[in-house]
Amino acid sequence: MAQFIQFTLSRAVMAIVTLLTVSLIVFSLMELVPGTCAERYLAFKNTQGSQITVADIEAEKKRLGLDRPFLVRWASWVENVFVRGQFGESCILRLNINQLLADKFWISLGICLAALLAAYLIAIPVGIVSASSKSPVTNNVLRFLSYLGLAMPNFLLALIIMLFSTVMFGDSLTGLFSKEYRDAAWSWAKFGDFLAHAWLPIFILGWSATAFALQTVRALMLDEIGKLYVTAATARGIFGRRLLWRYPARHALGPVINSLGFDLNRIFNELPVVALILTLTESGALLIESLARSNDQQLAGAIIFLLTASIVFLNFVTDIMLALMDPRVRRGLMG
Template identity: 35%
Template sequence: MLRYIAKRLVFAIPTLFAVSIIAFAIIQLPPGDYLTTLMADWAAQGGAVEAGTLAAMRERYGLDQPMYVQYYKWIAGIILHGDFGISFELGKPVTELIWSRLGFSLLLSLLTLCFVWAVAIPIGILSAVRQYSIQDYFATFLAFFFLAVPDFLMALSAMYLMSAWFGQSVGGLFSPEYADAAWSFGRLVDFAKHVWLPVIVIGLGSLAALVRIMRANLLDELSKPYVTTARAKGMSEFELLMRYPVRLALNPLISTLGWILPAVISGEIIVSVVMSLPTTGPLLLRALLAQDMYLAGSLILLISVLTIIGTLISDLLLALTDPRIRLQ
């Protein structure tokens, strides 16, 4: 078991390295750099920049150096000093800007995951046990419907519905009076009042996928001979269902955590922009538009790292729940 964990950890290192390179490369992909964007802005405002100033700024930001040197400086800063560089646009260290937002991103993703699992498993079980019943067809129809609707559309519709029909304030994770307040019981209640809508919006797509997976897994397991064996022991049908086929059908579901998590996180970015949540989503979008490379790069890197950690956790959970993986 320890060897398995160690192996998984070692495998994560090259992945992390590759992810950091890709994150850095992606933010360099659009033509030009931050200064080009800046100049375009100034030009739009009627100002003009002398070539000398531009060159000086380019040197100051290190943008005149070859790409691998820039990458090395960036990554060395992160590893050696925990320094993610500075945001050009906001003129502040990246670290200062992202931690609180990253926290909300993580919290939102975790809540969504819990929601998705808690709802998907029972529906999947029902759908499989009553295969081809009205309930099954209904769940199947809804699942395909929500799989097909894009996140942002769902966010917009949900916001419209909530404000037009129920007159509730939507958008954000807090009411204005609590937005910048310190944590208190009142703020927590306010948070709970706001957070459920984005959780549902982000989760629905993955939820639908998980329902389908749970249903398929369970249908596979239900016809296995060990189910008959357990039945021949005199076990009641419900206990039998929970103890054997459901228990085994959960294993493949755990491994889906590896791709549900990225889906949730990228869904969260889009939904957060639409619903203006104080998470990393809107910040990332702005950084990308402004070609604020250190800010954007660090956000992409951190989100990817979270995903890799999530995958790692799912691997370990799977090993914990499935002796076939643990012992072979």
């Protein structure tokens, strides 16, 4: 048990080290954007008609602490993020980033995790059964659907569904909340309204994720089914569902869990595009906006860091799950 705690702690430390490295990269990227936060804000002001001087810029730089060396600024950013959980102020919007993101981040994460969960809930049983199925019809239908999922871009699927829905029902299915709930506080009614809207982005993101996961599960299963221990179990008279689930399926599950973090990453990458098309202002679209339109490096950095942190955290969880599931790892850790 002591070893297990040690293992968990060492993984946690590694996760934090990864996050620090990520934060350095993210922070450097934020710095690489031409111009500083101060210059950009004042330039933005300028376009709004304010007269500004070099002195104004210098004063603003000082106010934001931009005159300090790079590493010091990174350290203070890290301190704010890791210790206080504060991402500071947005460059352009001049709003507290935590307030700005708040719900939006959790909603985005929720949609991605729901898509991931749906993908695996479908892919694991279907992949296991299809790998052991000898029916060419089942296999070809699954293969076709799976390739369709892999080959069709998400935005195209989203557009097709929107077009279909608009023509048929007069509802474009965009957004995440009905008007009356948009600014309301969270309640069960609002949550229900959210679910009534969120199924579509979850479905679209889950569609290709399922196709991917299905390929993974199937490949892993085919690999396991061919192994000698399965033949040996067959030679002992074990057959049917018991043979399938207790032997190859159980042993294929480890690598499947391992692929979770990777898949979440891909879903995150696809979220902004889907969010843009479905006009989900409450999620990934904000990232594109902050990067492309307004060059809001503070906000973009915060978003990228949060996404990365989610993936690092999921990988940490899957590592622990794997250690608990696989006796080869578990025995090494807990004796």
